[in-house]
Amino acid sequence: MKRLLSFLIVIAVVLTVNAQELPNVYILATGGTIAGAAPTEVQAGYQSGQVGVDILINAVPQLKEIANVTGEQISNIGSQNMSDVVWLKLAKRCNELLAQDDVDGIVITHGTDTMEETAYFLNLVIKSKKPVVLTCSMRPSTALSADGPLNIYNAVAVAGSKESWDRGVMVVANDLIHSGRAAIKGNTTAVETFFSPLVGPLGTVNYGEINYVDVPDKKHTYQTEFNVDNLTSLPRVDVIAIYEDAPGDLIRAAVDFGAKGIVTSGLGNGNLTDACVEALKYARSKGVVVVRGSRVVTGLVGRNIELDDDALGFVASYELIPSKARVLLRLALLQTQDPVMIQEYYEMY
Numbered sequence: 568m569k570r571l572l573s574f575l576i577v578i579a580v581v582l583t584v585n586a587q588e589l590p591n592v593y594i595l596a597t598g599g600t601i602a603g604a605a606p607t608e609v610q611a612g613y614q615s616g617q618v619g620v621d622i623l624i625n626a627v628p629q630l631k632e633i634a635n636v637t638g639e640q641i642s643n644i645g646s647q648n649m650s651d652v653v654w655l656k657l658a659k660r661c662n663e664l665l666a667q668d669d670v671d672g673i674v675i676t677h678g679t680d681t682m683e684e685t686a687y688f689l690n691l692v693i694k695s696k697k698p699v700v701l702t703c704s705m706r707p708s709t710a711l712s713a714d715g716p717l718n719i720y721n722a723v724a725v726a727g728s729k730e731s732w733d734r735g736v737m738v739v740a741n742d743l744i745h746s747g748r749a750a751i752k753g754n755t756t757a758v759e760t761f762f763s764p765l766v767g768p769l770g771t772v773n774y775g776e777i778n779y780v781d782v783p784d785k786k787h788t789y790q791t792e793f794n795v796d797n798l799t800s801l802p803r804v805d806v807i808a809i810y811e812d813a814p815g816d817l818i819r820a821a822v823d824f825g826a827k828g829i830v831t832s833g834l835g836n837g838n839l840t841d842a843c844v845e846a847l848k849y850a851r852s853k854g855v856v857v858v859r860g861s862r863v864v865t866g867l868v869g870r871n872i873e874l875d876d877d878a879l880g881f882v883a884s885y886e887l888i889p890s891k892a893r894v895l896l897r898l899a900l901l902q903t904q905d906p907v908m909i910q911e912y913y914e915m916y
Contacts, residue, residue: 590671590727592634593664594719596620597653598644599678601715603707616643616678618708623676626708627716633775634671634727646678649685651801657685658692658795665695672698672726676719679703679752679760682738686747687891690736691898691916692795693788698731701747702739705758714741714758717774724775731777734769735787744770746783748916751864751888764865765886786915793898802900804828806889808862809839815846822849828856828896832889837861837868844874851880856904858882858896858913860889870910882910 596602598616602623620638630636641660642653657675664670677685686701693699702722704715722739725731736747741759749763762768770779805821809831821829829850833839837859839847847857859881861868870876870883884892895916899909 590634591669592636592672592674592723592726593670594620594624594636594638594674594676594723595641595657595660596623596638596676597642597646597649597657597678599646599676599680599682599703600707601676601678601702601704601718602643603704603709616645619643620676623708623715623719627720629720630723633720634723636723641675644678646681646685649678649681654685654688654801655795655798658689661689661699662692662694662796665693665697665699670697672700672728672731674719674722674726675699675701676715677701677703679705681890683751683761683888684890684894686736686738686750687894688898690747690787691791691793691895693736694794695789696733698726698728698734699736699788700726700731700739701736704740705756705760721772721775725772725777728777730779734779735783737769739772742771742773743768744772744777744779748783748785748787748891751891753864765867791916792902798901801897802827804830804893804897804900806830806832806860806893807843809833809843813840813843815840815842815844815849818843818846819849822853822855826850826855827900828858828893830858830860830884830889830893830896832862833859833868835861835863836866836872837883838873844879847881848879854904856882856896856900856906856909858884858892858909860884860887860892862889864888880906882906882913885913887913 602618620640624638700722702718706713738745738750740761745763745768749766750761752760753762754760769781803826805826867886868883899912
């Protein structure tokens with residue numbers, strides 16, 4: 568009996584030590600396809616945000632082998648309905664958790680539609696070197712070959728790794744690790760939807776085995792001057808599409824409805840119709856900051872190419888796509904309305 572008791576004590580001690588050695592990772596769930604459900608395993612239609620964080624965690628029992636995982640529900644929505652309210656709640660909660668010594672990293676489950684925006688927003692406002700990893704799925708949790716469970720497993724592995732420190736906010740999906748700044752969604756249905764134009768992924772993760780090949784080349788997280796601790800709202804910035812014979816009506820309307828900034832989804836190298844240029848001059852006269860972006864996915868929007876940005880007071884988005892250029896402009900406007908200084912932000916961040 569004494570031998571049995573001693574054996575059980577040893578086992579208990581070993582299990583306790585192993586648990587203490589594992590990283591402590593929080594999973595903050597926001598909804599999305601990864602938490603979606605469909606009536607059958609083989610249909611395209613589904614509802615996002617139907618499954619809670621505990622069910623997501625329990626669906627991947629192997630997580631307990633690589634981390635001590637704690638789940639928390641931030642929201643349960645399709646990411647097409649992502650909002651400033653959720654963004655600020657998420658950012659503040661991340662900063663609270665990351666300030667704790669016993670938290671090693673965070674995974675955020677998110678819908679794919681706006682994940683590129685959320686990832687970049689958090690990349691600018693998180694104040695920690697610890698890993699924050701967004702992950703997702705293209706197929707709902709009830710699908711015949713759901714991609715969510717392995718994405719969660721890999722994301723937890725990345726978030727719990729010391730190798731992942733000081734790399735900014737990251738996106739993990741389909742065995743790839745992307746910078747939150749660079750990652751964009753490139754396919755409406757394929758599981759390999761996320762890619763990083765111009766720079767490529769930061770690394771790979773194969774069943775939890777991590778291999779980094781790059782580091783972010785822009786300032787991020789604790790290196791930025793943006794702080795959301797006391798924020799309850801963000802400035803309105805609208806994205807306006809430019810196309811053949813585009814008038815300037817929507818630009819003027821955005822200004823009149825209270826936009827503090829406008830990002831154009833322009834042609835080619837951020838080009839604009841003459842009518843839109845005139846409308847943007849009106850925007851500048853009202854103190855609205857204008858950023859020229861492009862609907863072209865890859866490449867860099869340069870300054871003073873076909874338009875005199877210096878004379879017009881416009882900002883070039885450089886390699887940021889319009890949706891990401893909007894994120895940076897909203898935070899920049901909390902600091903300044905000077906287009907020269909804001910242009911520097913696009914170079915730094």
